[in-house]
Amino acid sequence: MDLSALDPVKLALSLIIAATPLLFAALGELITEKSGVLNLGVEGMMIVGAIGGFATGLNTGSLALGVAAAAAAGMALAALFALMTQYLMSNQVATGLALTLFGLGVAALAGQDYAGKTLDVGGKLDIPGLTDLPVIGPLLFGHDALVYLSLLMAVAVWRFLTRSRAGLVLRAVGENHDAAHAIGYPVRLVRVGAILFGGAMAGIGGAYLALVQTPLWVEGMTAGRGWIALAIVVFAAWRPWRALLGAYLFGGVTIVQLNLQALGVAIQSQYLSMAPYLVTIIVLAIISADRARARLDAPACLGRPFHAAS
Amino acid sequence: MRGAEGKTALFEARGLRKAFPGVVANDDVSFSVGRGEIHALLGENGAGKSTLVKMIYGVQRPDEGEMLLEGRPFAPRRPGEARAAGIGMVFQHFSLFEALTVAENVSLGMNDAPPARALERRIREVSAAYGLPLEPGRHVGQLSVGERQRIEIVRALLQSPKLLIMDEPTSVLTPQEAETMFGTLRKLAAEGVSILYISHKLEEIRALCDGATILRGGKVTGRCDPRAETARGLAEMMIGRALAAPAVADWKPGAPKLSVEKLSVPGAPPFGVALKDLSFTLRAGDILGVAGVAGNGQDELVAVMSGETRAPSGAIRIGAQPIGHLGPDQRRARGLLVAPEERLGHAAAPDMSLVENAILTGRRRAGLAKQGFLRFGAARRFAEGVVSRYGVKTAGLDHAARSLSGGNLQKYVVGREIEQKPEVFVVAQPTWGVDAGAAEVIRGAIRDLAKNGAAVMVISQDLDELMELSTLLSVIAGGRLSFPIPTREVTVEQIGLLMGGGSAAEPVEIGLLHA
Numbered sequence: 001m002d003l004s005a006l007d008p009v010k011l012a013l014s015l016i017i018a019a020t021p022l023l024f025a026a027l028g029e030l031i032t033e034k035s036g037v038l039n040l041g042v043e044g045m046m047i048v049g050a051i052g053g054f055a056t057g058l059n060t061g062s063l064a065l066g067v068a069a070a071a072a073a074g075m076a077l078a079a080l081f082a083l084m085t086q087y088l089m090s091n092q093v094a095t096g097l098a099l100t101l102f103g104l105g106v107a108a109l110a111g112q113d114y115a116g117k118t119l120d121v122g123g124k125l126d127i128p129g130l131t132d133l134p135v136i137g138p139l140l141f142g143h144d145a146l147v148y149l150s151l152l153m154a155v156a157v158w159r160f161l162t163r164s165r166a167g168l169v170l171r172a173v174g175e176n177h178d179a180a181h182a183i184g185y186p187v188r189l190v191r192v193g194a195i196l197f198g199g200a201m202a203g204i205g206g207a208y209l210a211l212v213q214t215p216l217w218v219e220g221m222t223a224g225r226g227w228i229a230l231a232i233v234v235f236a237a238w239r240p241w242r243a244l245l246g247a248y249l250f251g252g253v254t255i256v257q258l259n260l261q262a263l264g265v266a267i268q269s270q271y272l273s274m275a276p277y278l279v280t281i282i283v284l285a286i287i288s289a290d291r292a293r294a295r296l297d298a299p300a301c302l303g304r305p306f307h308a309a310s
Numbered sequence: 311m312r313g314a315e316g317k318t319a320l321f322e323a324r325g326l327r328k329a330f331p332g333v334v335a336n337d338d339v340s341f342s343v344g345r346g347e348i349h350a351l352l353g354e355n356g357a358g359k360s361t362l363v364k365m366i367y368g369v370q371r372p373d374e375g376e377m378l379l380e381g382r383p384f385a386p387r388r389p390g391e392a393r394a395a396g397i398g399m400v401f402q403h404f405s406l407f408e409a410l411t412v413a414e415n416v417s418l419g420m421n422d423a424p425p426a427r428a429l430e431r432r433i434r435e436v437s438a439a440y441g442l443p444l445e446p447g448r449h450v451g452q453l454s455v456g457e458r459q460r461i462e463i464v465r466a467l468l469q470s471p472k473l474l475i476m477d478e479p480t481s482v483l484t485p486q487e488a489e490t491m492f493g494t495l496r497k498l499a500a501e502g503v504s505i506l507y508i509s510h511k512l513e514e515i516r517a518l519c520d521g522a523t524i525l526r527g528g529k530v531t532g533r534c535d536p537r538a539e540t541a542r543g544l545a546e547m548m549i550g551r552a553l554a555a556p557a558v559a560d561w562k563p564g565a566p567k568l569s570v571e572k573l574s575v576p577g578a579p580p581f582g583v584a585l586k587d588l589s590f591t592l593r594a595g596d597i598l599g600v601a602g603v604a605g606n607g608q609d610e611l612v613a614v615m616s617g618e619t620r621a622p623s624g625a626i627r628i629g630a631q632p633i634g635h636l637g638p639d640q641r642r643a644r645g646l647l648v649a650p651e652e653r654l655g656h657a658a659a660p661d662m663s664l665v666e667n668a669i670l671t672g673r674r675r676a677g678l679a680k681q682g683f684l685r686f687g688a689a690r691r692f693a694e695g696v697v698s699r700y701g702v703k704t705a706g707l708d709h710a711a712r713s714l715s716g717g718n719l720q721k722y723v724v725g726r727e728i729e730q731k732p733e734v735f736v737v738a739q740p741t742w743g744v745d746a747g748a749a750e751v752i753r754g755a756i757r758d759l760a761k762n763g764a765a766v767m768v769i770s771q772d773l774d775e776l777m778e779l780s781t782l783l784s785v786i787a788g789g790r791l792s793f794p795i796p797t798r799e800v801t802v803e804q805i806g807l808l809m810g811g812g813s814a815a816e817p818v819e820i821g822l823l824h825a
Contacts, residue, residue, distance in 0.1 A: 169418065171407075171409075171410065172418050175410060176405075176408070178405075180405075182401060183405050183419050184389030185418075299409075300409065
């Protein structure tokens with residue numbers, strides 16, 4: 001094994017690229033769950049965002065339009081989820097799982113003509129002088145716009161939840177929907193808004209995969225990242241800063257795994273591919289073991305349906 | 311009464327009607343509240359008090375009738391509109407968010423909340439002015455029930471209400487905490503705030519209120535000055551018939567049935583209460599009433615008695631047999647039956663029929679299963695017996711438990727356990743939400759059970775009920791159970807002190823009293 005083949009700067013860059021889609025999806029789901037809704041359809045919304053973004057990007061050549069289309073596609077799927085769970089009162093877990101399967105199917109169908117195509121919509125930041133600096137140049141100033149957007153969103157979500165009135169109402173709805181209703185807050189409306197935001201963010205996360213990371217369309221290319229995003233939200237104890245940490249941690253596991261494979265470490269590659277998911281399960285088990293903490297952090301109404309009868 | 315003293319009413323309701331599918335909650339309800347008046351809205355559970363209040367606060371809208379506030383039409387469509395018009399509300403089941411801080415909770419209940427810093431200052435000001443100490447930065451989950459109610463009151467006061475609605479405010483307070491709250495209310499009334507005070511506790515209404523409107527079955531059945539009435543007279547207006555004096559308990563305790571020795575259980579995180587060093591003995595014929603403010607270990611006590619929480623085997627014994635390590639089913643087989651407080655989802659499976667629910671706990675003792683197969687015929691007969699004996703109103707035995715009203719399901723789950731002839735019976739809130747007639751049936755059945763040689767433990771927040779029903783009384787506070795003393799030797803003041811946590815000297819004093 002030749003460790004000198006590992007370039008720390010390249011490793012860090014690939015870490016950021018692996019973490020960004022996870023961060024988008026996790027932040028979206030974090031807001032959804034804070035409002036008391038458990039949407040297990042993140043994987044489905046991501047893949048729909050991926051194909052929506054890729055197709056638009058390929059046809060228009062614009063990164064911005066691609067991202068916007070991805071957000072819209074994710075939101076459309078989320079709107080379906082919101083209609084089912086908030087108005088038709090279907091079970092959130094079952095609906096979320098169905099949403100994932102449905103999203104994977106729809107994306108595969110819509111992506112038939114795009115399979116194997118590649119595109120280059122660019123979008124990388126390039127500031128003469130700054131980007132050319134050794135080490136910090138590429139690390140700080142050499143990314144595409146979405147990386148900066150994802151970090152900005154982490155800050156925005158944190159500010160929203162802790163500092164804004166709307167964020168307080170959102171948390172209140174997730175904590176005790178009956179009380180929120182009694183005081184006069186529109187529980188359903190808040191939740192629908194949170195679900196749509198979650199969909200848009202998952203869609204953008206998917207678009208990052210198809211437009212920037214690979215950039216090509218392959219059926220099922222999200223490969224379980226939606227599930228990892230869900231795990232990150234629990235890992236983060238529903239806190240934006242820890243979601244950021246979690247996304248980079250889980251992204252890091254993926255990168256290490258890929259690099260070890262590239263280095264030809266004498267382990268069967270399947271074991272390495274398993275690693276991120278195995279780590280996810282272990283981390284979740286460790287976090288859930290402390291029941292006291294788990295109950296304090298989790299929104300008390302998470303996954304519970306709200307009937308506005310009384 | 312309106313206008314009789316020549317002053318205009320602050321709030322007036324005229325002919326309010328509200329119907330829900332299958333039930334008319336309010337029918338032609340009219341009453342008025344004067345400026346600075348403390349007006350009682352009196353009625354049993356299910357008399358329509360809560361619906362009426364929800365209409366005033368804009369949670370629900372009346373089908374017919376109108377409301378006037380300061381002589382002008384008043385029809386709030388949302389709680390926010392009612393608040394803006396000067397209505398403040400303190401809810402019976404608190405509308406609080408445990409994971410949020412006191413200040414955040416207050417802010418959520420205000421229409422135009424000031425920024426955090428200024429709000430914290432105003433909370434401190436108001437709580438100091440009205441003797442309601444509160445720390446704005448603490449999380450509600452860590453606070454006692456009394457402190458939580460203060461949050462609701464402060465939240466309402468911060469918006470300078472003209473009419474403050476209090477929905478059964480003392481049901482969760484100790485007598486001393488209640489007295490403090492009365493002081494606050496009297497002060498408010500003296501400042502010109504009108505108060506609509508909802509309760510079915512007659513003594514406190516007589517002590518506090520200037521006027522009263524009595525509701526029964528959704529209709530106004532009387533208006534009076536409660537200060538000029540006796541508690542008995544008010545009760546008869548409320549219930550609509552004369553009250554029979556309870557039979558004096560003929561109490562001759564027999565052999566020990568249940569002994570609990572040095573039982574300690576850690577509390578479930580994050581807000582659970584630890585049970586500390588419980589020791590007591592119940593003899594045949596004993597009815598031990600456990601009084602206490604909610605959240606002082608009652609849930610944990612029920613769980614450890616039923617076997618949902620396990621204990622060291624010797625800590626709980628039936629007769630001489632250690633059972634602390636056994637689970638609920640094995641305890642049932644040995645004669646210890648428990649009827650928990652939460653009816654749907656704990657005492658009964660909501661989506662299963664009454665027959666199936668009978669099998670769930672009666673399988674062993676009522677012989678509803680044989681060699682692993684269910685005996686539906688026997689189960690149906692058993693369920694029928696419970697329904698007829700306890701007057702359960704149901705559309706049929708095959709209907710889901712969920713379809714029964716709260717009071718009817720309560721009768722069913724309590725009756726189901728009593729009909730299994732337990733040796734030891736533990737019941738939480740036996741008559742909660744049950745109408746007066748049915749409550750008497752349930753209490754009678756509990757008395758008969760004890761008379762026939764069972765030991766009974768009744769955990770309740772209704773002190774009046776415990777004083778009437780139990781032979782021994784003890785108080786649970788902070789996870790500790792006071793030494794049981796004969797009920798006839800206890801005063802309400804003593805109980806009140808113990809409920810508030812009491813002083814360390816208290817058990818000694820009561821021990822002396824007992825000796």
